[in-house]
Amino acid sequence: MTWISICTGKSGFAASSTAEDVTKGVDGTGLTAIVSGATSGIGLETTRVLALRGVHVIMPVRNLESGKKVKESIVEKIPNAKLDVMELDISSMQSVRQFASLYRSKGYPLNILILNAGIMTPPFSLSKDNIELQFATNHVGNFLLTNMLLDTMKKTVKESGKEGRIVILSSEIHRMTYKEGIRFDKINDEKSYCAFSAYGQSKLANALHAKELTRRFQEEGVKITANAVHPGVIATNLARNGGFNAVFYGIFNRFLKNISQGAATTCYVALHPQVKGVSGQYFADSNLSKASNYAQDPELANKLWDFSLRLTNSKVTGLENRDFLKKLSSNPPIQLHYSWRRIGFKIVGAKRLLWLEMTRGKRGVVCDVSGIEGGDMCGVFGMEKSMVSNGMVFTGSTYVAFLEQGT
Ligand SMILES: NC(=O)c1ccc[n+]([C@@H]2O[C@H](COP(=O)([O-])OP(=O)(O)OC[C@H]3O[C@@H](n4cnc5c(N)ncnc54)[C@H](OP(=O)(O)O)[C@@H]3O)[C@@H](O)[C@H]2O)c1
Secondary structure (H helix, E strand, C coil), rough: CCCCCCCCCCCCCCCCCHHHHHHCCCCCCCCCEEECCCHHCCCCCCCHHHHCCCEEEEEEEEEEHHHHHHHHHHHHCCCCCCCEEECCCCCCCHHHHHHHHHHHHCCCCCCCECCCCCCCCCCECCCCCEEHHHHHHHHHHHHHHHHHHHHHHHHHHHCCCCCCEEEEEHHHHHHHHHHEEEHHCCCCHHHHHHHHHHHHHHHHHHHHHHHHHHHHHHHHHHCCCEEEEEECEECHHHHCCCCCCCCCHHCHHCCCCCCHHCCCCHHHHCCCCCCCCCCCEECCCEECCCCCCCHHHHHHHHHHHHHHHHHHHCCEEECCCCCHHHHHHHCCCCEEEEEEEEEEEECCCCEEEEEEEEECEEEHHHHHHEECCCCCCCCCCCCHHHHCCCCCCHHHHHEEEEEEEEC
């Protein structure tokens, strides 16, 4: 017996509702969805139930063999299931770009994008693009994939007349992020890395991503919604790195959802007619729920967008490149030459500085210095006068530098 609540919320569904319950009677024929992380846990069940409802599901997986096995196991039970397996390592920008361009070249439409793939609490490591692995996998990959498929989604909306939906798997753990919320200036700081807080940070980024997408869609008048969901706590392979381990699952077994209950909120938000037009929200137990204050902060959402855009737009090898910063500190560091709203940087020891973020106290400023060659002096406008004085030197921890590959 489990102790999962059977009390229904406003939607008419409860924590105990399964993915099949919340999509009963919904006809998904003619819709195409991408479900990332379809080889295991929530993603696998989401794929199965969408296919059961007639949706054509594309399964981007990092291991093609497991993807094919999952496809076969679903088709065995649902012979009409329309499933296609494609390769994607969401933690690698190159792989995301390849996947998106192959997807576009196949001419598939895209009605529903479910950003589900994720990892939890690995020991500190960097992705191929030198970004802390949880942030890279759980947020940056999603961000790039979404941006690369937006035109396809918009075209599908136009041609089908049906609303597009983006569903992003967040978690209640988004509340347990680092105290600053998103540590823009310490994303790659190994010394202060806490696997659990870094997971929380990436899940906060998921909720903020949905929020900012919504703002942009509404501004543009595009009929696409973006929502974040907490699936519940489910014993899946997610705990392979620890965090919640077998002992935790053993003790709390009765409070855990099973996998079909765990996929319910995703399927509800992706398919149910009740959710039409609802966007920028946080769902749990197939009902609207309230995310943390950080997750509802529009400025933070906007800042994360800019940050993610810079990460994904530039050929970056390192952020917070400590060696470079050390070199700057002894060289001396970046010097600011200030004369009436004009700031000059002297860049030492780098071929090219793509951008620079500086923070003094609580105030931060991001300067776009793209295209500035090392050794040059450059002018940047828009910095608060009060922040700088002539010849001021910013020290190690106060800035983050993005360097062009090969520097
Ligand atoms: N389970 C929970 O209690 C819980 C609670 C809150 C939120 N969530 C969220 O729900 C989502 C799904 O989690 P789950 O519990 O179903 O975990 P899971 O069983 O471990 O499934 C994760 C999926 O993501 C895929 N994945 C991981 N890294 C990838 C990469 N670099 N490229 C492509 N695919 C990758 C995995 O592929 P492989 O098979 O190749 O490893 C797997 O298919 C995650 O975003 C998680 O944060 C889960």
